[in-house]
Amino acid sequence: MADPLQTVEQVALVAIPIIVAITLHEAAHGYAARHFGDDTAARAGRISLNPLRHVDLFGTILLPALLLLSHAGFVFGYAKPVPVNFAALRNPKRDMVWVAAAGPGMNILLALLSALALFVALQFEGMAHKTVLEFFWTSVEINLVLAVFNLLPVPPLDGGRVAVGLLPQPLSLALAQLNRFGMLLLIAIFILLPLIGINLFHYLVQIPVEFLERPLLSLLGIPKET
Numbered sequence: 001m002a003d004p005l006q007t008v009e010q011v012a013l014v015a016i017p018i019i020v021a022i023t024l025h026e027a028a029h030g031y032a033a034r035h036f037g038d039d040t041a042a043r044a045g046r047i048s049l050n051p052l053r054h055v056d057l058f059g060t061i062l063l064p065a066l067l068l069l070s071h072a073g074f075v076f077g078y079a080k081p082v083p084v085n086f087a088a089l090r091n092p093k094r095d096m097v098w099v100a101a102a103g104p105g106m107n108i109l110l111a112l113l114s115a116l117a118l119f120v121a122l123q124f125e126g127m128a129h130k131t132v133l134e135f136f137w138t139s140v141e142i143n144l145v146l147a148v149f150n151l152l153p154v155p156p157l158d159g160g161r162v163a164v165g166l167l168p169q170p171l172s173l174a175l176a177q178l179n180r181f182g183m184l185l186l187i188a189i190f191i192l193l194p195l196i197g198i199n200l201f202h203y204l205v206q207i208p209v210e211f212l213e214r215p216l217l218s219l220l221g222i223p224k225e226t
Contacts, residue, residue, distance in 0.1 A: 009131065011065050017139035019051045019060060021110055021146055022079040025103040026054045029082040032102035036095035038088035046082045054079040081156075093165050093172070100161035107147040112216070114139035119220040140216075144209045152204060154186065155179035 027048060030041030041047055046054065055061065059078035089095035118136035151159035155178050164172045178185070189200050 013131070013135055013138050014142070015061060015065065017114075017135070017142045019055065021107055021139070021143050022060055023049060023051045023054045024106050024110060025146060025150075026079050026082045028102040028106035029084065029099060032099045033082070033084045033089070036098060037090040038085050038099075040085045040088065041082045044083055054082075056080050095165075097162050097165035100158040100165070103158050104147040104150045107143040107150070111140050111143035111147065114143065115216055115220055140213070141209065144212055145205060148205050148208045148212070155182040157182070157186075 026046065030047040033040065034042045034047060048054070051060075056079050063078075084099055086092050086096050086099075089099070114136045118133060118140065121132050121136060150157050151162070153159045153163040153175075155161065155164070155175065160175065160179070160182065164176050166172075167175060189204075193200055
């Protein structure tokens with residue numbers, strides 16, 4: 001029988017980094033939107049470091065915990081999307097790219113900071129506690145997963161909006177039309193296809209994340225086994 005305290009610790013090691021990652025991800029979207037002329041998120045109080053303004057009970061707390069406890073092989077979560085009126089941006093097509101990229105960009109920054117914190121912890125014997133190292137490493141992985149996943153060019157993901165902003169008008173309009181079916185497409189790709197043995201999450205997210213981890217950890221001198 002599993003130790004309840006150990007289970008709580010495992011959940012906390014995932015829940016805390018994912019709440020921080022998602023909170024700052026959404027706040028970055030709102031800040032970028034305000035910078036480029038749309039104050040919708042600011043008026044809604046979503047440019048905030050208060051997790052309660054961004055947390056979705058199922059997507060931020062229950063889903064990651066269920067994936068962890070069920071040994072699904074990956075951990076994922078999401079928050080309440082920040083409201084953005086793209087028409088209010090000074091240059092909607094161009095600025096949409098920056099607003100959409102701000103979230104994954106924040107996750108990449110958090111992954112780098114977490115890896116740096118892990119490197120520092122490894123240098124001091126008193127800080128190199130197993131739980132501390134696991135916490136920072138989990139933060140690295142969660143933020144890289146969120147960045148890579150959200151940059152997939154599928155609306156309504158951030159990568160889909162980036163693609164809409166970068167593609168020529170006919171192609172961007174066609175891709176934008178997929179926004180209505182984007183969530184269904186994501187469910188099909190990442191939930192239904194694995195049921196028949198096709199794990200696209202592994203190829204589209206896990207392999208790119210591992211590719212990013214190798215040079216990062218090599219640069220910082222952190223062994224992958226950590």
